[in-house]
Amino acid sequence: MALEHAILVSLAERSASGYELARRFDASIGHFWTASHQQIYKVLGRMETNAWVTADVVVQGTRPDKKVYAITAQGREELAAWTTQPAPLEQVRSAFAVKLRALPFGDAAAIGDDVRSRRRAHVERLEYYRASATRFYPDPEAIGDDQLGGWLVLRGGIISEEAAIAWCDEILQRLR
Amino acid sequence: MALEHAILVSLAERSASGYELARRFDASIGHFWTASHQQIYKVLGRMETNAWVTADVVVQGTRPDKKVYAITAQGREELAAWTTQPAPLEQVRSAFAVKLRALPFGDAAAIGDDVRSRRRAHVERLEYYRASATRFYPDPEAIGDDQLGGWLVLRGGIISEEAAIAWCDEILQRLR
DNA sequence: GATCTCATGTAATCAGTTACATGATTTC
DNA sequence: GAAATCATGTAACTGATTACATGAGATC
Known part of the structure; x- marks a missing residue:
């Protein structure tokens, strides 16, 4: 449930491709919410269907094309609504x-x-x-x-x- | 991977039915490793196949029959071997x-x-x-x-x- | 009469991991 | 020549959750 929202936060801070998101999750955000690139691509597809994000294909000369995702107004609404819900107490599993x-x-x-x-x-x-x-x-x-x-x-x-x-x-x- | 071992620890301390294990997981152990009864029954079946535990059906007069699980010598070996392996650093997901x-x-x-x-x-x-x-x-x-x-x-x-x-x-x- | 405890499961679904796949460019 | 970076995915599988199912006895 929360990977969607972690991605929304990241995109609200700055638009990015799936690849860039995966790298952000490896770095800063990933210390508090891990995600592999496979999962990120899958969830991004779902989020596009929900119209929480839009994708723009950016053609790059030498490097492969990329899809840059941006948060939509609906995405911002969803994110704001989510913050009003209490976050579930994470159960320990050690x-x-x-x-x-x-x-x-x-x-x-x-x-x-x-x-x-x-x-x-x-x-x-x-x-x-x-x-x-x-x-x-x-x-x-x-x-x-x-x-x-x-x-x-x-x-x-x-x-x-x-x-x-x-x-x-x-x-x-x-x-x- | 570790639910098996959490169950082995619990059974090494004292034999129990699936139902009793589920209650232990609700109480003491569950603060550090949660598990539902559905999952416990499933894993117990697998563990019996592996001969890590044995099941004895105990017929009770008024209450329903129960299967009391006990750890085997093989189960104890597995548990001891597991403690020699480093536990994976649990990644935070908050x-x-x-x-x-x-x-x-x-x-x-x-x-x-x-x-x-x-x-x-x-x-x-x-x-x-x-x-x-x-x-x-x-x-x-x-x-x-x-x-x-x-x-x-x-x-x-x-x-x-x-x-x-x-x-x-x-x-x-x-x-x- | 309703709910709780004891007791064990199946089925469907979801989230996440691991393995596999491709292919060009850049750096060592 | 090998390895890393950029870039996006599919497929198979595992672990865990949620929903459903049954049924007797005890307690309120």
Whole structure:
């Protein structure tokens, strides 16, 4: 349900081809909503049928033609209406938590290794978010209305990565 | 992939019918891995074929018959082998983050209401986790090897709910 | 009389992943 | 010569949700 709306947000910020959208999902948006290019193309087709977006074929000389998608008035309406509906509380689905519960039946050393490698990944993501924050929002007190959403999402990423790292540290302390 | 293993953990702790498993998933385990009864029955069938579990039909006088599933030696092997494999980093998929990014195109007041209601839900979960912690692990320093996994998972729940609440507070501060 | 609990399933559908396919241009 | 980038898709499959189905006993 929400991939459509993630695409609408992205197109409301700036029109793009399916390929460009896929790259945006690999980068910024994808930290909070992942999507493969196959899925994006499929959903874009559905959205065009619904008239939430229009597609313009742009012929490029040397590179292949592309379809540039733009949000329509109907698309904007749909997006606005969607924001008035409460977002479902995402239910957690953590294979890692299951693995921890399996501690008495499994390999504690291997689980410890996994925790350390997860910790590294979380530190990496945290550093990426912090770099994005200082780069795109150098003065957090002076953020405008159009930037507030992006800033708050980044803050959420930073807060949850910090929490994940704290959890890893607590686990490692207990495992040794 | 991991529902099988979540069921194996649950059955390793204590044998149960599909119905009982579904109730466990509604309660404790379900906070970290949700599953409906339909899915559980389907996967149990597959697991029986793989000989990871055995089923014993228990005839009950007044209540309907039930199939009690028990983990096999092969199931225990599979579970142990699974713990040696790194758990995939769960990718975030948050409709709420998408909604925040949609702030400039949507209804800020409705989004604020949503944040307040999410905050209440997180506070509720946090209180539930804290109650479980004091009830099942009254002395955290004296936790045995067989209890450590459960305790660490609960700690993860507590840490992430605290983080979610902190994020909500930061959002609310910025929205008004 | 209505609803809840116990107990197990099938069927249809939807969302998402993985694999496969094509083909020109640019960079190493 | 190999690999990456640009660009758009189809097909098969898996995992999960929603809807439907049944039926007895217990509780309100």
